[in-house]
Amino acid sequence: MLTTEETELINERLERAPNVTETHVFDAMWSEHCSYKSSKYWLRQLYTGYDGDHVISGPGENAGVIDIDDGDKLVFKIESHNHPSYIEPYQGAATGVGGIMRDIFTMGARPIANLNSLHFGSTDDRRVIDGVVKGIADYGNCVGVPTVSSKCHFFDCYTENPLVNAMTVGYTNKEIFTSVPKQKGVVVYVGAKTGRDGIGGAIMASEEFSEGEDKRPTVQVGDPFQEKLLLEASLELFETGAVIAAQDMGAAGVLSSTSEIALKGGYGIDIDISKIPLREEKMEPWEILLSESQERMLFVLNLEKTAEVKSIFQKWDLDYVEIGTLTDTNNFTVRVKDDVVCNIPLKTLEAPELHRPTEKVKRKDINIPVVTDFNMNWVWEQYDSQVIGNTIQGPQIDPAIVRIPNSKKAIAMTTISCAPFCYYNPRSGIRNIIYDCYYKLLSVNAKPLGITNCLNFGNPENPNVMHDFKEVCLGMSETCEELLFPVVSGNVSFYNETSGKGIMPTPVIGGVGLIENYEDSNYNISR
């Protein structure tokens, strides 16, 4: 919810009071989840590569892009879906996987591998464990992307704050598409219909949980079949040359995707939300804007090729609607037919950056239990790790190795998490984690290329949590610079607290490395 100061600032920026729809718009866009207002400053300190290196696109885009020569590019990112996975483990985890895969193919790359890092309270927590694992499996298996690595960590503090971090690696040898439009065009909505699921999801993920509240309606529902169609249709669409910019609809759905795409391009945007296909009746304008229904994408298209574009979506039986255009006004204008329900300068949507207070705390000693009663094969067998036929090793062996289609190149990849290190000393903790990741990749003769991070923390309003966060960011920056191991993408998940009990600082690192010729080494293949 917006604070009093924030409401005042909005009135000041607009020089008037916002209407109902606009208030909802600000509420969502200024939430921690969408705005990164507490973390932005520290994230800017991260090492993201130097001019002229192999990083094509760093943090700020849908995913990071790395050049691996011969025109081949890798696109990867890790993302959390912690809050929804506690409320509704199956759908929460499934839509987490769906969301991260969409981030990858939005950039024009085909997902070639999924990885995940899971943190649970204990091995007895079957509701969450069974649900999360089945959710990840059902979604990834159906879309046909191999899940090549999965790691489970158990500690008390995750009982009411389980962490579900999903990573996807994509590959393309064609053009990379971003969410920055370089020219004006028609704004097009494609994919599934919009419903009331997930409304307020971004805000939910920006608050602590308390007992007894029912948050279930804020969890999205996944449809992997729809995602598979969207994946194939999008990749065909990119080939036509009609795409100016692309953005998937994640947190705060239509609202954040339309406003971000316009803001990044330096344009205004004018959309008519009465054109958006709905699956429920009588939805309010703000509900349509904030819905987090899954499997939807936004494209800015060059109209000259409309017929070709339409035939692609017809072939894949997906909804295709022109909902508006980019304009020169710098305004975010939303209409319902002829009624303007929201008209605000786009710049006002950028939340003010916060410099939250930090304070060091001396940590008590904790006992880290050694888990021996959990069978990882039970998890791994539920994932289709072999689909596409390029898996060289994994998930039984770490790091996973996946061959680049029709090439001798292979990609080594892994996720690393060790929260207890960071609990005692966040700065040296993250250093250990990154070195661990670096050496894991070296161990299979891979050249480490870059990392993606998922920073899971408690409530940032707590100065102790903020201190940990600051130290992790600084430690990551130092270590990555030392190793020339750039951070190319990432995600921050704050408010992993329920009833005042938070998690240990839990940064999860996803690392990717290149093997020039997989035939050179005899990998220990899991047969």
Added chain:
Amino acid sequence: MKTAIIIFPGSNCDNEMGRFLYACTGIAPIRVWHKETTLPKVDMYVLPGGFSYGDYLRAGALANLSPIVKELKKTDRKILGICNGFQILCEAGLLPGTLRINKTQKFICKPVDITTWPVHYKRRIPIAHAEGNYYHPNSSKLVEEQKVAYTYSSYKDDINGSTRGICGIRNNNVLGMMPHPERAFESYHCSQDGFKIMDDINA
């Protein structure tokens, strides 16, 4: 040998199947979209694995209604269905029996040993399915009529609950199997027995 891969919305093993068929035959297979109403003239049609129509309703049930399946019912050329393709062929009535949800209620992905019928040889091929629990009320008759093509070698372990551990069925020109031969032919795969499966088909 010329081949064609029939692609349904939700098929996701079509690319590796293409590479596998190319490795076996030296000719790149033709890709056929499920809305087509004529079949290209080739020696074998292949229905790849995946989740056609998201496996909604029942695995293969909706794909069975595609126009191309009508054409498949008329042809006397070879038809091979892998995994989801097997499920579609059973739904279409081209193969006897049906495939139910695994008795573990879970997706299973692992390499397994399978045995050829009626002459027994061993093949090591990965499986990856949630609905591979083959059921037929009269399995002795299937054996008698030589319709059983493959069984799991160690069906004492009972991988998914299939009748007699059956994982492959043939009926005249049609063969369906749950294991994925297209995941067993590259140097880094669990085996290269996929080629032997192709020989079994052509024998």
